[in-house]
Amino acid sequence: MKTPTLDVTSVVKFLGGRIELYRKLSAAEVELSHRTIDNWIYHRSIPMNRFIELVTVAKANGLKLKLEDHLTYEN
Numbered sequence: 513m514k515t516p517t518l519d520v521t522s523v524v525k526f527l528g529g530r531i532e533l534y535r536k537l538s539a540a541e542v543e544l545s546h547r548t549i550d551n552w553i554y555h556r557s558i559p560m561n562r563f564i565e566l567v568t569v570a571k572a573n574g575l576k577l578k579l580e581d582h583l584t585y586e587n
Contacts, residue, residue, distance in 0.1 A: 514585035520552050522582045523563075527570060540569045 527533045530553075534546045542565050552558045558566070563579075570577035 516583040516585055517556070518558060518579070519582045519584045520556050520558055523558065523566065523577070524549065524553060526577065526582065527566065527573075527575070533566075536569050536573060537565070540565075540572060542569065 524530055524533055527536065530546070530549050533549055537544060544562075548562075552562075567577045
């Protein structure tokens with residue numbers, strides 16, 4: 513069975529890229545530094561509580577962020 517992995521870069525791009533995502537999160541009063549987004553990309557992981565915030569921010573911006581759209585499958 514192939515193991516699903518979150519494509520963090522895909523999520524960030526879907527939400528407008530690093531800078532735009534940071535702006536959207538700041539506008540939604542989500543406290544984090546721009547380095548946090550860089551760390552998600554570097555470590556290829558987004559904590560679940562943050563992913564839920566991303567879903568909420570996406571919805572507020574007229575986007576529908578779905579986990580299954582950003583999965584890759586590896587052996």
